[in-house]
Amino acid sequence: QKEVEQDPGPLSVPEGAIVSLNCTYSNSAFQYFMWYRQYSRKGPELLMYTYSSGNKEDGRFTAQVDKSSKYISLFIRDSQPSDSATYLCAMMVTSGSRLTFGEGTQLTVNP
Amino acid sequence: ETGVTQSPTHLIKTRGQQVTLRCSSQSGHNTVSWYQQALGQGPQFIFQYYREEENGRGNFPPRFSGLQFPNYSSELNVNALELDDSALYLCASSLRLSGNEQFFGPGTRLTVL
16 A cells, blocks of 8 residues: 555646645654645646645645545645646655655646 | 756666766755656655765665765766666755755656667
């Protein structure tokens, strides 16, 4: 069993839709949770990071962490075609240590 | 502020050869991590360097080795290349060992024939 599970999609939505991306994990030692966006043939770009449980909002993006359920989410409001990319969740046990990634979810936002 | 850069952008090698990939950290960053990303998969941690010392290693064989230099740039060396080594190799730098945010370079795409 993988430490981090993420539905690879693909996910296709119309422009303006609310997108929900999710990951589950099995290692209860994870404390730091990130979401990266990766465009085709590019390196991952950090979107959001959260420490422990709770919500964090940045513009159209909201990250949620529920450690009791070992479940994290990323919500994208008013999705745009430029949001079309692969979204990777990632986690760390301690700050600055290795990142453990999910498989990534491929998102397409259609104009 | 200069971001993380990697070279070369892509290269093609044959099975059994050796390859060296290079990474320049973001200005001021002293920690470098290397990841392997196979097609359609998430990145897998190879190892991390902090102040020229290896500081953690993933589940990769010894033929994967690395270096970090005094200016915090880094190299990833892979010996005896195998077909399964074909992947995007990503370098990520962070400000210090306890830095939450790891910033990735564009990657080097390696194809092994």
